Amino acid sequence: MNNNSTKILLLMTLMSGVLISISANSWLGAWIGLEINMLSFIPLMATNKNIYTTEASMKYFIVQTLASSTLLFLIISKSIIEELYMIFNNHLSSMIVCTPLLLKSGAAPFHWWFPSIMEGLSWINCFILMTIQKMAPLMLISYSLNMNLFMWIVILMSVTIGSIGGMNQISIRKILTYSSINHMGWMLAAMSIGENMWFIYFFIYSILNLTIIMIVLSQQISFINQTFMMGNEITTMKFLMFTTLLSMGGLPPFLGFLPKWIIIQHMIINDMNFIISLMVIMSLMTLYYYLRICYASFIITNMGPSWIIQFHKSKITLLSMVLSSISMFGLILFTLMINIF
Template sequence: MSHNSLKILFFTTLMSGMFITISSNSWLSAWMGLEINLLSFIPLMSNNNNIFTTEAALKYFLIQALASSTLLFIIISKSLIESMFTMLNSSFTSIMISTPLLMKSGAAPLHWWFPSVMEGLSWNNCFILMTIQKIAPLMLISYTINFNVFLTFIVLSSIIIGAIGGYNQTSIRKILTYSSINHMGWMLVAMLMGENMWILYFLIYSLLTLTIIMIVMPFQISFVNQTYLINDENKIMKFLLFSSLLSLGGIPPFLGFLPKWMIIQFMMTNWSMVIISIMVVFSLITLYYYLRISYSAFIILSSEPCWNYKSNESLSIMITSFLLMSISMLGLIASTTFINIF
């Protein structure tokens, strides 16, 4: 009981730190919110039943502390140099502030810590790290973002590394990690369209990630070849996993295609075709390792062992996953219908 109470306490302070950063009107209070968020997540990562969590927590703390100290140094330096900390069309200042925030959010090429930290976490903490922990840094990045050579480099490196990095992985945690890095590139481009666009992209990405984690978590799946542990009698769960992965990859009938569709249309009318062509090609490459997760579960010749794990929560998990997947399948149709009618 006390363990659960501590988790509730730290999760509350984690969310409080995020809201402090989002609602702050000064960089110092934004940094303070990031620190509260960081120090609340470290105890949530600890788990006595998993020997890898200590290493993951230490790595995460060191990287986040480095990024936070760099951000604080930049803020104090700019405040001393300027009487008022104003970024008067200074792309160099934007680059300096964005770099530690990009490290915090795990964008390439500042992503080296992300896969190893994810590998040592439980599925609940993986979801927090891939979604909630990125909200505050991304919100601060959106304040300073400018379309320049630096942003183009970050976007293309995130897209390319996210696609190639997960190509030869067998761990589902690492596959979702490189998927998150790939989607970071798309979210950075969505920021140029406006605040509403990247928030929409982030919400859809979080929904699809939650659906996938809710499917693999009760079956205790960690690797691609373990997906056959999903019972052969439970074809619905396999279908939900398959559909959610397709939606995460951005296949047109699903909701995951909607934000990418809007970004592609926006970039085609504003910039050269080269950047968007590279983004689309490497996003298609990510579909390979999305589909590979479902391949061993759907293959006709797969066998089911007699020691298969039977989840006691299969009915509730199935209902929740089915509702989330229904939003994913029907969201694009509902959105386009609503726009055409009204």
């Protein structure tokens, strides 16, 4: 798709679908918003530069249609059986309605479609799939959430599969995919604190995700071994990627630790010590494959062979610099603001 006006139109309808779902006062309106969002994203996935986009768009269409039709069927059947305002008064109803929404958002154990689709997308579409496409399902889950045994199993499976699944991956897209599954578990756990806490986590995760994608997009890299030849003449780019990946892993000096800190504190107060210990251990395991990507950042003085032809010059965009600075100094600024005000 080369027509920029078409892309702008589809992006507008994609965002309008998210807003319709979030602001709908009935489940039918929320379902319509989800359908508008899905049908706007599928044409954006198609491109002539990548042969895998057709397969990825077909897989995405089938999975999302399955989730949407299941959601519509469950809503209609429950509203027939019970009164509409009694839908979420018990844990079973919440579990039934949350299941297709978890499938849409790619949480484990409903994540089976996520890695293969991500591998066939461009970097911009990867960012949309990991962030914007999860906003409406997560918001609808937060409306109808009951923190029962089913949700804690989903949270623990998301955190575990997201950390273990990225261990043997060499594709940066799949590593970011399993990282997204891991963060989904933390976002669902954040919903137990309040309706706004998961949104803070999601906002910080989106900033970190955008920073990494801007860096790999400017360098045109897709695999770990390509990071060793990434901008040898510009060490700043490596440093930015290094710090952003550590921030996404939740290392304390960086902004990515802030929402995890709040979740850890809240769950310890509520005597959920075993669950939060397992989540922290699995989150530390994700640092392993983050460090594999930024290994070249440690070896800043590495040399490149003279026969490698540089087809493009490395560029550091202003947006990457600003977002990386927010990632590095955000936690310090937030703590200063809290202590001062």
